Amino acid sequence: MKTIGFIGVGELALYTIKGVRRGGYTGSILLSPRNHEKAEFLALQHGCEVRADNQSVVSNSDYVVIATRPADCLATLSALEFRDGQVLISVVAGIEVEKLRSVLPTDLKIVRAMPVSSAEASSSPTLIYPANEYAEAFFDYCGNSIVVDNEAYFTQGSVLACVYCWFFTLFEELIQATQGPDLPPALSSKLVMGMAKAAAELALTKVETPAEIVEGIATEGTFSKLGLDLLKQQEAFKPWREACELLQQRLVAND
Ligand SMILES: NC(=O)c1ccc[n+]([C@@H]2O[C@H](COP(=O)([O-])OP(=O)(O)OC[C@H]3O[C@@H](n4cnc5c(N)ncnc54)[C@H](OP(=O)(O)O)[C@@H]3O)[C@@H](O)[C@H]2O)c1
Incomplete structure (x- = not known):
């Protein structure tokens, strides 16, 4: 089995490695030493090896994941020496090939x-560009790899990796809006997340578009339509579109 090394052991390395180990990945994983606490945790709990420095990670890996923040990425990479046949996997947002x-x-x-x-919960829909057998298999251990053959798709798709984060804010808003004397917070949470998962699962299995599914549910006279009409009247979805457009511009501007 190939060896994979991580340069930059922060949040992304932590959740990805926890996820692949949870999914049954048994290959060797090397870690850069900076951010010692996280690296030690991964070494002790998830069978990784902390190397003395970044170059030692690169020299002993077949696949090298660069997982620093964007501002540190190029300077970190330029200090490293790669050998023939290695593959660099960049998880850094906004820096094109x-x-x-x-x-x-x-x-x-x-x-x-x-x-x-x-x-971490074995369910990351991981965008990958371009196709690479090992990378796809690796990220399948913590969810499902979605391969694109066009970097513009990857950039636009990366916006949705941020939308993923916004969903949590929406969940929290809905929990706050529905919990109270008639619905305990724990039950509200379970229902908010359960309904979101249910909607996503249905939309993923149906051939209809989400808009067509809504049309079939929020019909005249339904409570669903009553609430949806208010949201539309208040232009509640417009800022979501604008936020996506802002990120698309920024992700390209960073290139
Ligand atoms: N977190 C997410 O949800 C997420 C999702 C998708 C993509 N990403 C991408 O993943 C990358 C990492 O994000 P993150 O959330 O894991 O960031 P993070 O928690 O800040 O981790 C980055 C780590 O890299 C370390 N680092 C910086 N320069 C280094 C160097 N020269 N050698 C070794 N380590 C170095 C940092 O150490 P110091 O703290 O000491 O500087 C830090 O421990 C980012 O580029 C981001 O765009 C993140």
Whole structure:
């Protein structure tokens, strides 16, 4: 089995490694030493090995994941030496392959991936660009890999990795709005998350679009339509669209 090494052991490394181990990945995982507490935790609890420095991670890995924050990415990569046949997997948002390539050997294979924190619960829909057998299999251990052959799709798709985060705020808002004397908070939470999961699961199995599903549910005279009409009247969905557009611009501007 191949060895994978992580440069940058922060939140992403933590949830991804927890997720792949939970999913049964048994391969060797090497870690950079900075952020010692997290690296030690992963070493003790999830069978990883903390190396002395970044170069030692790279020199002993077949696949190298760069998982620093965007601002640290290029400087960190430019200090490393890669050998023939290695693959760099960048999970760094907003830095395209061409920009990564500017500080890397011209023949190094580069793959981008965007796992989200539901990896920890084995359910990250992980965007991958371009196809790479090992990367796809690795991220399948913590959810499902979604491969795209066009970097523009990856960039636009990355916006949805942020929308994923906004869903939690929406969940919290709905919990606060529905809990009270008639509905205990724990039950409200269970129902909010349960309904969100149920809607996503139905939409994923149906051939109809989400808009068509709504049309079939929120028919004239229903309580669903009453609430939906109010949301539309207040233009509640407009800022979501605007927030997506803002991120799309920023993700491209970062390139
Ligand atoms: N978190 C998410 O939900 C998420 C989702 C999708 C993609 N991403 C991408 O994943 C990347 C990492 O995000 P994160 O949330 O894990 O960030 P993070 O928690 O801040 O972790 C980044 C880690 O990299 C370390 N680091 C910085 N420079 C380094 C170097 N030269 N060598 C070794 N380690 C170095 C940092 O150490 P110091 O703290 O000491 O600087 C920190 O421990 C980001 O580029 C982000 O765009 C994150």
